Amino acid sequence: MVGSVPLVWVLTLAAGLFCIGLFGALSRRNIVGMLMGIELMLNSVNINLVAFWRYLQPTGTAGLIFAIFTIAVAAAEVAVGLAMVIAIYRARLTINADEIDTLKG
Amino acid sequence: MNPIAIGVFIVIALLTLGSGIMVVTVRNIIHSALWLIASFIGVAALYLLMEAEFLAVVQILVYAGAVSILVLFAIMLTRQVTGEGVRVVFERWWVALLIALGLFGVIVPTLWKHGATWEEAAKLAQVGPAPVEGAANSLQVATATEIGRSFMGEYLLPFEVVSVLLLMALIGAVVIAYEERTRRRRVLTLAEELALKKRGIVEPRDAEGAVVPREAEAAVILLDSEQA
Numbered sequence: 121m122v123g124s125v126p127l128v129w130v131l132t133l134a135a136g137l138f139c140i141g142l143f144g145a146l147s148r149r150n151i152v153g154m155l156m157g158i159e160l161m162l163n164s165v166n167i168n169l170v171a172f173w174r175y176l177q178p179t180g181t182a183g184l185i186f187a188i189f190t191i192a193v194a195a196a197e198v199a200v201g202l203a204m205v206i207a208i209y210r211a212r213l214t215i216n217a218d219e220i221d222t223l224k225g
Numbered sequence: 226m227n228p229i230a231i232g233v234f235i236v237i238a239l240l241t242l243g244s245g246i247m248v249v250t251v252r253n254i255i256h257s258a259l260w261l262i263a264s265f266i267g268v269a270a271l272y273l274l275m276e277a278e279f280l281a282v283v284q285i286l287v288y289a290g291a292v293s294i295l296v297l298f299a300i301m302l303t304r305q306v307t308g309e310g311v312r313v314v315f316e317r318w319w320v321a322l323l324i325a326l327g328l329f330g331v332i333v334p335t336l337w338k339h340g341a342t343w344e345e346a347a348k349l350a351q352v353g354p355a356p357v358e359g360a361a362n363s364l365q366v367a368t369a370t371e372i373g374r375s376f377m378g379e380y381l382l383p384f385e386v387v388s389v390l391l392l393m394a395l396i397g398a399v400v401i402a403y404e405e406r407t408r409r410r411r412v413l414t415l416a417e418e419l420a421l422k423k424r425g426i427v428e429p430r431d432a433e434g435a436v437v438p439r440e441a442e443a444a445v446i447l448l449d450s451e452q453a
Contacts, residue, residue, distance in 0.1 A: 121274050124230040127347055128340035130271075132333055133238045137245050137264075139329040144249030146321035147314045152299050153254055156261050159292065160245055163268050166284075174275040174366070175347040181367045181375040187280055188372070191287050192387045196394030198292050202299040203398035209303040210404060218315070 122175060130171040137164035151205050151215045155198060162194045234274060241267030252313050254304070258296050265289040279369040 137160055144157025166187045173183020209215050244263035251257045265288040272281035315321070351364055376384045 121227075121230045121234065121276070122347065122351055124227040125234045126340060127343045128336050129234065129238075130275075131336045133242065133271075135329060135332040135336065136242050137268075139325040139332075140242065140245040140249055142328060143321050143325035146324060147249070147318040149313060149315055150254055152296060152303070153249075153257060153313070156248055156257060156296060159261065159288070159296075160248060160264065163265065163288070166280075167268060167271060170272055170275055170277050170280060174277065175343065176350050178276075178350060178364060178366045181371050184277060184280055184367060184372055185375055185380050187277075188283065189383065189387055191283060192391060195287055195292060196390055198295060199394050199398045200401065202295055203402035205299050206302055206402045215303045 122178075127171060127175040130175075131168060134164040134167040134171065137161075137167065149217050151208070151217055151220075152202070154217065155201050155205070159194065159198065162190060166190055230274070234271075237267055237270045237274065240264075241271065254300050254313075255297070258293060258300060261296065262289050262293045265293065276366050279372055 141157045141160030141162075141164060144160060145154050146157075148154050148157060169183045169187040169190070173180070173187075177183065205215055208220060212220060214220070241264055244260045244267060247260040248257050248264060251260060265284060269281045269284040269289065272278075272284055
């Protein structure tokens with residue numbers, strides 16, 4: 121793969137996935153939909169880390185370790201985020217982001 | 226140049242990006258979560274292609290397995306009965322589209338400007354430290370063994386910190402989602418419903434005919450206070 125596919129192609133794929141995730145996180149009204157967009161963005165960052173590891177420093181482990189840490193933090197984030205979604209739903213009976221506007225004043 | 230590798234890469238890239246686009250555009254949120262699984266599997270395939278086998282397995286286990294199931298559970302626990310026909314995106318979704326496209330338009334030219342430099346560096350990095358006689362390339366890509374050694378050596382402190390973070394997330398998720406027993410919403414029994422009807426209090430129902438739970442709870446509290 122390394123000899124055939126240039127690094128830039130992989131990075132472009134990751135950039136595309138990041139922008140798709142960003143669009144999802146910004147445009148969805150459902151909080152779970154927003155979280156799914158954020159998951160896509162985190163995945164694209166992981167692709168970048170693994171690509172730079174494989175192409176530029178394949179004998180080291182820094183890129184892989186960093187990617188594993190990102191996965192762990194993302195798992196923690198999604199667990200707490202979805203718990204918050206359920207708590208919000210219980211209190212307001214909606215998970216629509218523009219109906220949850222108590223702090224708007 | 227290996228045309229098979231290029232073809233496989235293009236197929237995986239199309240799968241990943243295509244299902245990513247479906248995730249953010251599909252109207253039904255459950256379909257969106259299922260497309261998310263497809264996208265995660267595409268990313269795992271990309272890891273396999275880049276010889277990061279351990280990470281590919283972790284990706285399948287954690288993302289395609291755990292995270293997507295968690296998302297599906299959250300959707301099923303919070304879906305409104307009248308979920309259909311409601312707008313799924315903000316009114317000004319085109320601003321989000323503009324921001325995403327703008328970011329893409331900034332990132333990609335910057336990447337391609339430095340592409341040649343990286344290609345040089347990548348060629349240098351693919352050569353093993355001391356090529357053995359007869360072997361074309363002695364490059365040893367780091368495997369799960371090396372990852373384990375790094376975790377127990379160089380990255381021991383971050384490793385422990387992440388374990389504490391996961392514990393905190395576990396406790397935090399339970400604390401946030403916990404509902405006190407006294408506040409738990411309760412379904413009206415038949416007798417209570419009859420008692421309410423006798424008193425002329427009709428349970429409020431929404432357009433689909435489902436009982437509006439908050440109001441039902443208030444009615445139960447009313448009944449309880451009268452019994453006391």
